[in-house]
Amino acid sequence: MRPIKQYNCKLFFSISFFILSTFAFAQETEKAGASAQELADKLANPVASLISVPLQNNLNYGIGPFNGTKYTVNIQPVIPFKLTENLNLITRYILPVVDQRNITGLNTHEFGLSDATVTAFFAPKSKKIICGFGPAFLVPTATEKVLGTEKFGVGPSALIMHQANGLSIGFIANQICSVAGNEDRADFNQFYTQVFLSYSYKSGASLGINSEITQNWEGNTTLISLNPSIGGITKFGTQVVQFSVQPLIPIVGHQAIKPDWGLRAVVAFVFPGS
Template sequence: MSVFKGFLHVTHILGLTGLGIVSFAVNGQAKSDDSDLAKQLANPVANLIIVPFQGNYDQGYGASDDEKYLINVQPTMPMRLSDDWNLISRTILPLVHQNDINGNSGTDTGIGDTVQSFFFSPVELTDGGLIWDVGPALLLPTASKNNLGVDQWGAGPTAVGLYANGPWTYGMLANHVWGADEGSAASATNASFFQPFINYTPPDAWTFVLNTETTRNWANDQWSVPVNGIVSKLTRIGDQKVCNGAGMRYWLESPDAGPNGWGARLI
């Protein structure tokens, strides 16, 4: 497996990635104000049971301008540890369909590698209103095919910090993962992920999101920088709150073989 393919995989697995529709199933919030709940969803690791299905489309891979489809299944589950602390589990399991994204690598469909994060989160806000979470991130080699993963265990730190001020929510999610096997064909995973974001949620429970999902691959000295704009609306299906949205993204920087140009997101 080449360094380039490993970089592309890590780019898509460490965080969120693309025109799209986003759906979150939220339990236990039937009586919450829709606008307040929409603001809570601005937190990537909110103290809520949420089940996002995030579909992504990207193009511009290789000389043939090939395509990749990615669905991230991203359940988040909070657990109460004590009166002062919560433990929040966040899983990213990718389902992938891709064609020749690494030379003549062919068409592959299956499961990619999983990133499992655990965030320790204080129950009470800080005096300044900062919401923060910190913990470990684990890279699990669950790929069903060689071309869909890096064949490597990995681990590192992850953290989220954000402020909520009226209709505005802004902050950053970040992590870094080191591969456990420096001799693997993935050329020793060593990548940082940064997701600064700013959200605006008016009283009608619409949310307007602008973020970047930047990956720095230190193993081959490359950056991946897509910028995303997403609009979502919190609605109800029976007693279940669901958030649906749409957006687009543009790749400001990516490896020479792609992706590039515009991307799309369906969840």
Template structure:
């Protein structure tokens, strides 16, 4: 069973070449600064990404495929001059094709990640807070029926033009049927990004999930390239990339897949 709450995105960290006349112009310093901020999951920056993932090799016979659609806005809240509170709801839908004989579209579990993060200068940045996951909104074909709760954390080091970091969370089951899987999961996402002076970003990350009940892990590696461009005064980032599953859960995706995203930025 595919758990679409774990097909995440790293739309925050990665975005692609834009095909437009502005893409050929030299980017301003503010554009490269915004591109760098996008590599920080707890930046004091409102962003609204829409991500698309394609996976194959799904189901007992390996003949199924799916396209997932992930909406993951990042909402920073200033608590005081020293602290920010970052809210990252992740809402995923998917279209499945011939997955164990099933084809259809539905909405999976929603995951709400939150982080208390100090608003202090310096290359080391961190955040920690509660996380909660809901049951699948469209039945057992789209993820677990359990509710999960736990803790999320992020830490990173930013030194121009590089960003190195890790985002992770642990959820425990808070009730619900385990027929379609459980919410006892550890998720971890190490990432490295390189941002050029003309606002291109190159990123490699993994989005790994380990389920403590099945003792199985799913480990997709994502490599993406992105470009931030300005449309009038609106910064928009486009991305394209490939993914490969180093390992998967029984019936989960395998081999190569693809990813694309578009992210709208609203600097404060």
């Protein structure tokens, strides 16, 4: 029980620091004439013209017949480009670093890069319905065979959302099919969507919930999770940082891929002046 008590103590101090830091940042931004809530709203918008570098930490337990554990850090820089006065190109990159045990067999361990996903959204400027459309690419960057597909894939991606008075609601989706790669490996054909809702406060804190759905058409498997979240914005020196924490609650999934439970923690380095 001692490790659990130590963990709860660390968690308490982390949450306390998180709340105090968010409050301090809110006071500072109000004095400077900036709005922490506006920044939180931009971060809730996947196609906002804002450079950010989120590090998304995902920990899942109880996966498959060997009760495996999987820890994934998704390095997810978002880089916007201004094409015209009314059109932006928002590029989003996801490079997963995976450490997993007892997934492919009992007493097995794999560590390394998985396949990267690159998405480019053409996003017209709009104050009502925000939308973005463009291509999504699967890039075979895996450093171990079992961590990737050895396939190059491409497909469409889309985002539709609405923001007003701190409320953000919408969805983001892509459908990627393999078009080249190792012919001895199974084809890749997968649909992914995330439906999200969040509310931001003047302090920059936010509450939300999202549902992630992954449909593997080739393997005929579906994975659905429900993920409530709490987040906030603070500063390390002059660097603006957003934190958020989410329990990952599996709803639907095949025994081989569905975890018993999971946890996500995100640290996003933000560059508001971009």
